[in-house]
Amino acid sequence: MRTDNKPMENGAAAMKSIPLSVPDLRGNEKEYLARCVTDNWISSAGPFVVEFETKIAGLTGRRHAVSTVNGTAALQLALSAAGVGPGDLVIVPDWTFAATANAVVHAGATPYFVDITAESYTLDPELVARALKTSPQGRRVTAVVPVHAAGHPPDMDGIMEVCGKPEIAVIDDAAGAIGAVYKGRPAGGLGDASIFSFNGNKLVTAGGGGMIMTDREDWARRAKHLSTQARIGDEYEHDEIGANLRMTNLNAAVGMAQLERLDEMLAARKRIAQRYDDAIVDRNNLSSMPHAPWATGNSWMYTLQTASEEDARKLLAHFSERKIGARSFWRSLSAQAPYSAMPTLLTGVAAAVSGRTVSLPCSSNLTEEEQNRVIDALDSWSGAGTPGR
Numbered sequence: 435m436r437t438d439n440k441p442m443e444n445g446a447a448a449m450k451s452i453p454l455s456v457p458d459l460r461g462n463e464k465e466y467l468a469r470c471v472t473d474n475w476i477s478s479a480g481p482f483v484v485e486f487e488t489k490i491a492g493l494t495g496r497r498h499a500v501s502t503v504n505g506t507a508a509l510q511l512a513l514s515a516a517g518v519g520p521g522d523l524v525i526v527p528d529w530t531f532a533a534t535a536n537a538v539v540h541a542g543a544t545p546y547f548v549d550i551t552a553e554s555y556t557l558d559p560e561l562v563a564r565a566l567k568t569s570p571q572g573r574r575v576t577a578v579v580p581v582h583a584a585g586h587p588p589d590m591d592g593i594m595e596v597c598g599k600p601e602i603a604v605i606d607d608a609a610g611a612i613g614a615v616y617k618g619r620p621a622g623g624l625g626d627a628s629i630f631s632f633n634g635n636k637l638v639t640a641g642g643g644g645m646i647m648t649d650r651e652d653w654a655r656r657a658k659h660l661s662t663q664a665r666i667g668d669e670y671e672h673d674e675i676g677a678n679l680r681m682t683n684l685n686a687a688v689g690m691a692q693l694e695r696l697d698e699m700l701a702a703r704k705r706i707a708q709r710y711d712d713a714i715v716d717r718n719n720l721s722s723m724p725h726a727p728w729a730t731g732n733s734w735m736y737t738l739q740t741a742s743e744e745d746a747r748k749l750l751a752h753f754s755e756r757k758i759g760a761r762s763f764w765r766s767l768s769a770q771a772p773y774s775a776m777p778t779l780l781t782g783v784a785a786a787v788s789g790r791t792v793s794l795p796c797s798s799n800l801t802e803e804e805q806n807r808v809i810d811a812l813d814s815w816s817g818a819g820t821p822g823r
C-alpha cells in the first residue's frame with residue numbers, strides 16, 4: 435500500500451509505458467563517447483578499456499580484471515582459463531538465466547544442475563557437497579558456478595568450503611550483482627574468479643560487455659589471450675583456438691561514465707525496492723524474494739513471488755493492461771528441452787519457484803510517479819489464489 439497522499443494516476447499520462455529496466459544515461463556517457471570519436475578509438479582497444487578494467491579491479495578488490503564483449507563470454511573465458519573443458523561437469527544452480535549454463539557448454543563442458551535453497555534462492559552448499567561425491571555419466575566435476583540471484587549473493591563461504599580450494603574452481607556468476615555485498619566483501623571479489631555483465635538492463639551498463647575479476651594472474655592472462663584469437667605477438671601466429679571476445683572502447687567509455695554514478699544508481703534501486711517491499715509487506719498472496727542474512731543485494735532486478743503460477747500470469751496481465759513492463763523471471767533450466775538430458779541433483783525448490791516470480795520496473799531513473807503507478811497496480815490486484823510462500 436502506498437503511504438503518501440498523492441492522488442492515484444489516471445488518464446493519458448498514466449498510459450505511458452513503463453519499461454522494466456533501462457539504462458540511466460544522465461552522466462558523462464555522451465562526452466566520453468564523443469571523446470572516442472575525436473581520438474579515433476572506437477574499436478576493441480583504447481584508453482577507456484584499460485581504465486574500465488582498472489576501475490573494476492579496484493572496486494572488487496581484485497588484482498586483475500579482463501573485459502569482454504558480454505557476460506556470457508566472460509563466464510565462458512573464465513571457465514576455459516581455469517582449465518575447464520570437454521568431458522568436465524560444471525555445477526550450476528537449476529534456477530538461473532540460461533547464459534550460465536550456455537557458457538558452460540560453450541566452454542566445452544556439461545552443466546550439472548543442482549538445486550537452490552528455499553531460504554536464499556541461491557545454490558545450496560550442502561547439495562553441492564553431495565553432488566561432488568557423485569560422478570554422473572562417469573564424469574568429473576571440475577568447477578562450480580554459484581549465481582547471484584537478481585543481484586543477491588549466494589552463500590559463497592559455504593560453497594568455497596565444500597569445494598576444498600583449490601581443487602574445484604569456484605567461478606561465481608555475479609552478472610547483475612555489481613554493488614552487492616557479501617559479509618562485508620564486494621560482489622565480484624568472492625570466488626576464485628567472478629564475472630559481471632554490463633548488458634543494457636543491468637544497474638551499470640556499458641551498452642553491452644562483461645568482465646572477469648580474479649587474483650589468479652595465470653587465469654587473467656589466459657582469458658585475455660583466448661579473447662584475442664590466442665594470437666602470439668604482433669604476427670599472425672596462434673598457439674591455440676581462440677575467439678574475438680573483447681570489449682570495445684565505445685562500450686568501456688559508457689561503462690566508465692556509469693561507474694561515476696554507481697553509488698547514486700545503487701541508492702535509487704534500493705529506494706525503489708524498499709518502496710515495493712513496503713507495499714507488499716502485509717500481503718498474504720505476494721512476497722519479496724528472500725534476503726539471506728549473509729549479504730545485501732544490489733536490488734538490480736526487483737522480483738517478487740506470487741502464491742501460484744496462475745497468480746503470476748494474472749498479475750502479469752494486470753500490469754500489462756496498465757502498460758507496466760513487469761516480466762516473469764527465471765525458470766528451472768533442467769525442466770527445459772535443451773538441458774533435459776543433463777545431470778541433476780534436485781530437491782524441487784527451483785521447480786516450485788519457477789513461474790511464480792515476477793520482476794517489476796526498477797530502473798534507477800524511474801520517476802516517483804512511475805513508482806506510484808506500479809504500487810497502485812499492486813494495490814488494485816487482489817490475486818486469485820492461495821496465500822503463502
Ligand SMILES: Cc1ncc(COP(=O)(O)O)c(C=O)c1O
Nearest residue numbers: 504505506531533534609631633
Ligand atoms: C545470471 C546471469 N548470467 C549471465 C548473464 C549474461 O550476461 P550477458 O547478457 O552480458 O551475456 C546474465 C545476463 O542477464 C545473467 O543474468
